Amino acid sequence: MDGRAGLAATPGALPYYVAFSQLLGLTVVATTGAWLGLYRGGIAWEGALQFNVHPLCVVIGLIFLQGDALLVYRVFRNEAKRTTKVLHGLLHVFALVIALVGVVAVFDYHRKKGYADLYSLHSWCGLLVLVLYFAQWLVGLSFFLFPGASFSLRSRYRPQHVFFGAAIFLLSVGTALLGLKEALLFKLGAKYSMFEAEGVLANVLGLLLVGFGVTVLYILTRSDWKRPPQAEEQALSMDFKTLTEGDSPGSQ
């Protein structure tokens, strides 16, 4: 990484990193589709292929769309804050709805086959992700989209929201890796150690998932790429500061 370009005041490199993250994210989705199509017989809501709806939907929802929702404030730097917020919230809704289709698919498949539910580490982590994701969305909505919360309250909650957003995203990536591994070991068993084509493709998919997670986290955490406060927000924040001597909400 070029340290000089990295610390320049203008985020000239940001669009390239964002483009790279999108390329990686789409490759993750395409590779998941290729894996399911080439080695698992494709996708259908009925019969044995219903299981395959699960990995595809959770990868689209909880990996690609969730990751993109986190990047909204870095990408739309000059839009009105409210527009960006609505986009951020909506992307998370899409992500959750698509993920829920995937979750319903696997429970329905297990029910029809008479398999046990929620016994594996993958399922425990997945459940934790869903509960935290929904809670974070509700709390975020009530703090940032409804006008009730004060500037001071928002500014105190914002870093927690950002941290837990990143943590839930990373836990989603980890959960996907566990699920991928589970699907491989259940089907391939000892053949996994013979470098079967499916195993190698799935390992590559795992590394792509890690790469997407790291890239999104990098864009999200780089301090000189944070969204600058806009004139309207600065004015409001100054007003508020004068009135209450509380801390200003700043930008995230």
Next chain:
Amino acid sequence: MDGRAGLAATPGALPYYVAFSQLLGLTVVATTGAWLGLYRGGIAWEGALQFNVHPLCVVIGLIFLQGDALLVYRVFRNEAKRTTKVLHGLLHVFALVIALVGVVAVFDYHRKKGYADLYSLHSWCGLLVLVLYFAQWLVGLSFFLFPGASFSLRSRYRPQHVFFGAAIFLLSVGTALLGLKEALLFKLGAKYSMFEAEGVLANVLGLLLVGFGVTVLYILTRSDWKRPPQAEEQALSMDFKTLTEGDSPGSQ
């Protein structure tokens, strides 16, 4: 989480979070030991138990000690910077050496048993962690411990070092989850879905690993808990600024 206490200017809550992280980290190590002792016959360098050296050593090295090495700058806030750096570097050396014992154990075990190496996603991620960990350590050493690098160079590299340190730690946690899952599915197979005691204990261990990772990340990233620049560093940085008009190294 208490937002009010959370954003107080003095990091009054920091010691509690650090204590909690240590409790979690030690519980992770103890649970790994309990799992290997109760369900895997314990540990030995010779014979079938040699494999068990692997999970114990990598959990101690690449999870517990690596996590603690990241926290050194948050815990030792008022020691001389150089002392803290040396401790940070040494903890990483211990972590790497202990992890390498665990890695040698599994390769040696595979060799004796005639098993294939490096075919699984766990092993690919593990190899990636080792290579990145060693590279990060070498680059960190040359930038921060040797006197050659200028203040300006150090201050440009520092955020990259912190980001990649956190990313490698998180990848280590993810790799441990994959390894745990692999060990469970190889041994338990279909019995995993019957809520066998070993499966439940290992799932709990997985959640503890996630909890330790999240707690360390939280302490590391909270902006008001960062190490304040010390008088000596500030003076040096001012000097340097005057001389070169470059950016000041600040603190991390």
